Amino acid sequence: xxxxxxxxxxxxxxxxxxxxxxxxxxxxxxxxxxxxxxxxxxxxxxxxxxxxxxxxxxxxxxxxxxxxxxxxxxxxxxxxxxxxxxxxxxxxxxxxxxxxxxxxxxxxxxxxxxxxxxxxxxxxxxxxxxxxxxxxxxxxxxxxxxxxxxxxxxxxxxxxxxxxxxxxxxxxxxxxxxxxxxxxxxxxxxxxxxxxxxxxxxxxxxxxxxxxxxxxxxxx
Amino acid sequence: xxxxxxxxxxxxxxxxxxxxxxxxxxxxxxxxxxxxxxxxxxxxxxxxxxxxxxxxxxxxxxxxxxxxxxxxxxxxxxxxxxxxxxxxxxxxxxxxxxxxxxxxxxxxxxxxxxxxxxxxxxxxxxxxxxxxxxxxxxxxxxxxxxxxxxxxxxxxxxxxxxxxxxxxxxxxxxxxxxxxxxxxxxxxxxxxxxxxxxxxxxxxxxxxxxxxxxxxxxxxxxxxxxxxxxxxxxxxxxxxxxxxxxxxxxxxxxxxxxxxxxxxxxxxxxxxxxxxxxxxxxxxxxxxxxxxxxxxxxxxxxxxxxxxxxxxxxxxxxxxxxxxxxxxxxxxxxxxxxxxxxxxxxxxxxxxxxxxxxxxxxxxxxxxxxxxxxxxxxxxxxxxxxxxxxxxxxxxxxxxxxxxxxxxxxxxxxxxxxxxxxxxxxxxxxxxxxxxxxxxxxxxxxxxxxxxxxxx
Numbered sequence: 065x066x067x068x069x070x071x072x073x074x075x076x077x078x079x080x081x082x083x084x085x086x087x088x089x090x091x092x093x094x095x096x097x098x099x100x101x102x103x104x105x106x107x108x109x110x111x112x113x114x115x116x117x118x119x120x121x122x123x124x125x126x127x128x129x130x131x132x133x134x135x136x137x138x139x140x141x142x143x144x145x146x147x148x149x150x151x152x153x154x155x156x157x158x159x160x161x162x163x164x165x166x167x168x169x170x171x172x173x174x175x176x177x178x179x180x181x182x183x184x185x186x187x188x189x190x191x192x193x194x195x196x197x198x199x200x201x202x203x204x205x206x207x208x209x210x211x212x213x214x215x216x217x218x219x220x221x222x223x224x225x226x227x228x229x230x231x232x233x234x235x236x237x238x239x240x241x242x243x244x245x246x247x248x249x250x251x252x253x254x255x256x257x258x259x260x261x262x263x264x265x266x267x268x269x270x271x272x273x274x275x276x277x278x279x280x281x282x283x284x
Numbered sequence: 285x286x287x288x289x290x291x292x293x294x295x296x297x298x299x300x301x302x303x304x305x306x307x308x309x310x311x312x313x314x315x316x317x318x319x320x321x322x323x324x325x326x327x328x329x330x331x332x333x334x335x336x337x338x339x340x341x342x343x344x345x346x347x348x349x350x351x352x353x354x355x356x357x358x359x360x361x362x363x364x365x366x367x368x369x370x371x372x373x374x375x376x377x378x379x380x381x382x383x384x385x386x387x388x389x390x391x392x393x394x395x396x397x398x399x400x401x402x403x404x405x406x407x408x409x410x411x412x413x414x415x416x417x418x419x420x421x422x423x424x425x426x427x428x429x430x431x432x433x434x435x436x437x438x439x440x441x442x443x444x445x446x447x448x449x450x451x452x453x454x455x456x457x458x459x460x461x462x463x464x465x466x467x468x469x470x471x472x473x474x475x476x477x478x479x480x481x482x483x484x485x486x487x488x489x490x491x492x493x494x495x496x497x498x499x500x501x502x503x504x505x506x507x508x509x510x511x512x513x514x515x516x517x518x519x520x521x522x523x524x525x526x527x528x529x530x531x532x533x534x535x536x537x538x539x540x541x542x543x544x545x546x547x548x549x550x551x552x553x554x555x556x557x558x559x560x561x562x563x564x565x566x567x568x569x570x571x572x573x574x575x576x577x578x579x580x581x582x583x584x585x586x587x588x589x590x591x592x593x594x595x596x597x598x599x600x601x602x603x604x605x606x607x608x609x610x611x612x613x614x615x616x617x618x619x620x621x622x623x624x625x626x627x628x629x630x631x632x633x634x635x636x637x638x639x640x641x642x643x644x645x646x647x648x649x650x651x652x653x654x655x656x657x658x659x660x661x662x663x664x665x666x667x668x669x670x671x672x673x674x675x676x677x678x679x680x681x682x683x684x685x686x687x688x689x690x691x692x693x694x695x696x697x698x699x700x701x702x703x704x705x706x707x708x709x710x711x712x713x714x715x716x717x718x719x720x721x722x723x724x725x726x727x728x729x730x731x732x733x734x735x736x737x738x739x740x
Binding site: 232 | 516519520521522523524525526527528530531534535556563567585586589590593594597598602603604605606607613624648649
């Protein structure tokens with residue numbers, strides 16, 4: 065795996081380089097827009113970490129040029145610009161993800177992993193959350209290594225929750241995930257499924273957010 | 285204070301009155317003199333036109349008396365013959381002695397007489413008239429010439445009032461235009477429009493004002509940009525610092541009992557948050573008042589509660605969304621608002637509530653509705669705010685005297701600013717029975733309720 069970091073701030077670059085190397089990636093550093101353009105021309109990179117405010121060539125222009133020339137590596141924008149418009153502009157220019165400074169090193173590593181996984185086609189990873197694991201391909205759920213027998217709706221429910229463990233899902237969103245268009249949904253169906261799922265994986269695993277919906281238990 | 289209007293009115297009206305007075309005096313005197321000359325001429329005419337024989341003179345006088353001519357003017361006629369005997373006099377009572385020929389005024393008894401003597405070949409004719417009669421007649425004539433002036437004065441005063449009011453109208457308009465500018469809206473520093481309606485006398489004033497406004501605007505812009513730029517520039521070094529601290533902690537370059545590093549990290553996060561809040565505030569300050577689109581208040585509430593769910597969980601705070609009658613859980617609660625600002629507003633309130641609520645406490649986001657407006661409240665079970673500080677906590681950088689939390693002192697100020705920008709009412713009150721603080725935001729205009737898509 066070869067990564068390119070485009071960042072003019074030496075202090076930030078240094079830490080990101082070191083941390084990504086520790087994660088086991090080969091990572092190069094381009095300090096300005098021109099240098100980055102040259103490096104990207106090689107076409108050897110699997111992932112690009114891109115700062116927007118660059119000397120000599122703006123990050124947006126660089127990204128647009130790269131995509132126009134057929135560059136396919138996923139790009140994560142790292143920037144201090146957090147206005148929604150900038151975000152939209154960045155994603156429209158062809159970025160795959162957008163991280164705002166100051167960001168967390170672990171988060172950067174996680175997002176890089178997710179993008180690289182998608183790139184090599186491993187679309188369905190095995191999700192783990194605390195003691196729980198869920199393998200979508202094998203359709204298997206374990207808790208503390210023990211296999212649990214879930215009915216399809218319970219499995220779909222847990223999959224939805226575990227894919228985005230920090231997110232709170234409203235009942236309506238879960239209904240959309242569990243039922244197709246035109247399927248009859250009773251008024252408290254989601255509650256019923258949550259109840260039966262809790263019985264199997266442990267009541268504490270699914271947290272009720274008052275007035276909103278459900279999410280998974282916070283990871284310790 | 286001096287009033288241009290009063291000054292103009294005072295001088296114009298007094299000046300006109302004085303001028304009219306002098307004119308009236310002049311006209312009156314001229315008229316009287318002319319009348320006097322006219323009477324002299326009448327006397328002369330009467331004397332000259334008397335028939336040569338006395339009987340005929342009597343007839344003339346009688347006819348004239350019937351017609352109300354000579355006797356009305358109380359003209360006395362006397363005739364002497366060559367020998368100097370008085371052969372005729374028109375009235376018994378008043379008899380004047382014979383005087384030399386020519387015109388003169390004499391005094392006799394009570395009154396004055398105007399006398400005209402005429403030497404004719406065979407007799408001497410003397411015609412006289414009391415001055416009092418002449419005066420009375422002259423006065424009447426002179427007064428008659430004054431009536432146009434009497435009409436002229438009131439008409440002129442009304443005209444002056446109208447013209448002055450009209451002439452000063454542009455100045456009044458200018459003051460009103462400036463007064464109606466709200467302090468807060470972004471156009472408060474926009475230049476005044478200089479169109480064809482602005483009179484050339486007021487134009488320099490408007491131009492000077494515009495110049496001042498423009499300079500103020502530049503200063504205010506510079507102030508805003510400075511905060512935004514400073515916050516933005518602080519971000520990169522802070523990001524680097526945070527990353528380095530994180531990396532150093534991880535790879536073991538920095539070693540201690542764990543507490544110092546943790547404390548540094550906490551402090552660093554606080555500074556990062558402060559910078560973030562400054563940037564948010566600068567951005568909100570730069571935003572003009574917004575029209576708003578239809579957004580679901582329930583959706584915004586759900587989103588905000590979801591975003592803070594894990595943070596609340598960490599502090600073992602029970603965070604939830606509630607619906608106060610008559611709002612029901614099925615309602616979308618659509619309102620007209622700026623969804624982005626609303627999100628920031630609610631996030632700041634929830635963040636604040638969680639910060640100041642102790643472990644095991646409770647924070648509720650409550651959707652409310654009155655007759656035609658919607659609103660929400662963020663209710664916490666924290667210590668509340670002393671009554672005397674309730675007003676001040678909305679000030680920028682104000683942090684309560686006894687607060688222990690890690691706030692930036694900007695959260696509520698940002699919320700207040702957003703509320704103000706969207707014409708909402710933000711108010712704080714301490715909960716009466718359970719303790720804790722309620723921040724209520726109200727005044728949302730309801731938008732049409734869209735029927736949510738149902739399944740099946």
